[in-house]
Amino acid sequence: MQLFLSLVKYEFLKLLKRRMVCVTLAVSAAVMVLGVTFGGRLGRVYVEGELITTQADLDLELAMNSKRLSGRVLDETMTEELREAYRQAGEESQGEIVYLAEPYRKYIWPLEPFVRWVRRVGLDVPIEDLNEETLYAKRLERMEENWSDSLLSEGEKEYLRGQNEKLETPFTYEYCFGYEHICDMMNTTAFVLVMILTVCLPGIFTGEHSRRTDQLILVTAKGKDVLYRAKILVGVLFSLLAALVQTACTVIPSFVLYGCSGFSAKLQVIAPESVWSMTMGEALMIFTGLLFVMALLWGIVTMVLSECLKKGTAVMAVLFGFIVFSMLLNVPDEYRIAAQIWDATPLQLISYWGVFTNRLFPLLGHYFTSWQAVPVVYLLLSALAARAGKRRYTGFQVSGR
Amino acid sequence: MKEKSEVIHALKQAFEPPEPERKRSFLRTLPRGRISSFSFMAAQAGYIRKWVWALSFLLLGAAFAGAVCMKKETLWLVSGMLPFAAMAAVTENFRSLIYGMGELEMASRFSFRSVVLARMGILGAGHISLFVILIPVICFFSTYTLLQTGVYLLVPYLLTTVSCLWITRKIGSRDAMYACTGAAICVSGLTFFIRMMMASLLQIQYLSGWIGVLAILAALSLREGKKVIRQAV
């Protein structure tokens, strides 16, 4: 065991002594912190050509409004207030109510969190017809529409309806900007994380071939099985460490900006059409857990690919090509199975629409959600990939030199 | 005539010429054909690897395809790919250093400096032509001005150039290829990152800042290029 840990230590040293690894980690952490802190908060806000405020101030105002309204029930009282606010703004504007223009900012802006929630439900009736009944009816209608568009089976729809019935309506609005911001950033966090792993991990295996130390290590007693396990472990630990750093770079600035209240806010506050009975804190933990599992899979696949291709540049090219492909390709919903598989790939999965998708995984008469099924698949794939890589590594033949 | 040639042939067969003496020193006195600088440069063009040119054509293809399919987002697709063109150009320019040929080239008539300058000239001309086509084509389909388009394309290109030159200078071995690819991926990722998360930085009021960054990167590229050449010679 001591020998194994010793090898792990040396492999870690070899990895961290590469300047590129430290630079990549540092730069990506800095970029992530800056992006989370300033992303969407730079710039100025103009209405009809006139400078109103800055994006940062607007964001702050919205957060303060949200805190003030926290704890309010999204019921008839709320809709009545909204109707009254629109009526007053309409009288003052004497015509079209322009977003962020003076009447809007005076009457409607203080209730902006409610307005945004109603927009998320997708209610498109005139404001006079807005009430609790139509609002929640519209929510159900939108849910059923989405399920049909996603080509869900009757069994899945029944299951989701059952989940929906467990929810208590009307919902209570709670301030959870920090959690919402983190969930919005998760896809970007995943993107930066896979970039880090793509750049840093290939060298664990390709370095031995490019430096021609493979001949020295493969002839030693522990140079095959034991060293392979040590290298894989180092890659896995590095992947998880990178995931932790990136998560911290997303979570900490978000909490510093918006505070950490809202752990117990229901998921429906940011996603009204969601049927899952969970809080924002639980959703964040699911996201984080999935990010770690994704990092594990990506790390192992990167290492195995690097042992197969033997060249770091080739590995990076293949993986980066996949990343770009992931960003550009969208499988239409009508190809249900293909779309579901594609949505389970790493960069598609770590996003709100990927994790909390309505599509379920049926198995032996039960339905499993994405966040339940996909980690298991990822872990299995990781184990299989590691095994395949071991055969490749131990079977390597030194020739052509 | 036939008899004459037969006699000559017979004499050649019968007569055994003496062994040459001091052949090498005699041959050295004869004037040798030398290639011109232009011929040297043209010859260097043949040694530039095909994939470097293929990448440039791929970029062009991506720009035109993107213009048809992606319209406004073509700018970001191409600016995400340009770091790889920059990496290819830098690693090609300094291939001698990276693969250990530097010492041989430094000792030859057309020295390492000439080789590098020739390659820089050829690849530079190629990439300038690429930009001359890309910028107006992409500008046509995007919502940005010509100046903005040029800046948003050149900044990732030059950032990668500076990074790769620095890496080549510091590492200067085969590891430099790996590190340069990593740098290109990081810059490419940064481009997508800015597009996704900091789109407000692309507003017109920040254009002067971008131009400033571009100027700094251009100066740094020149400086790093000179340093690499000076270090090797």
Place this chain on the structure above:
Amino acid sequence: MELFIDRVSKQYQNKTAVDRTTLKLHKGVCGLLGANGAGKTTLMRMICGILKPSGGTISFDGEDVSTEEYRSVLGYLPQDFGYYPNFSGMDFMMYMATLKGLEKHSARRKAEELLRLVSLEGASGKKIRTYSGGMKQRLGIAQALLNDPALLVLDEPTAGLDPRERVRFRNLIAEVGKESIVLLSTHIVSDIEHIADRILLMKDGRMIYDGDGKELEGGLEEFYLEQFDEAQEEGGWKNTSGRKGGQDAAFFKSGKI
């Protein structure tokens, strides 16, 4: 102690690198000579288990070449090997010792002893990338001896060593050869003449000589060069080396440049 190479072959698409070679090696130094491309490195790699033979088996005291037990008694110095530039000499030795399964304290003692033996104790704390070519070669020799190997395979070990270091190396190998099987390949005939108990000459993948060299008329070098000349003639080069008629120009078989 016996290394048994049983009808080992290595076939590539258009070439037979090693052709049904059978050998039994025992304690002592065995020199392997041959021209470039004769198959020496290929044979050595197969003996070390980093190249799979197309046919035949290799075993050491009954242990097949693919087992961990075989590798635990093996020490190998390749012809062209790399290093970790950011490691110091001592770091490298400790890392290799770990790979060879040595316990930490004894590994450190052994590493220090070997670095002293190859005159690298002063540079052990410095990064390997600052080492000269000869220093790197000596480091390579030191790492090959870390686990007191019963089977030591050295592929052109004296490349990059100055004459004094070469003499020291010969003495070291001769010492090791008293207790272990040493297989040493080189182009420098004098290295083998001084220390090898047994000489193997390889040509085109086959062993063309296996003996102690004493019975060779004109000595080992003459015999080796004759074989080498034949190989060159077949390839089109003829190296006169001042031995035939005083000609000082190398020329192709046609006699013209």
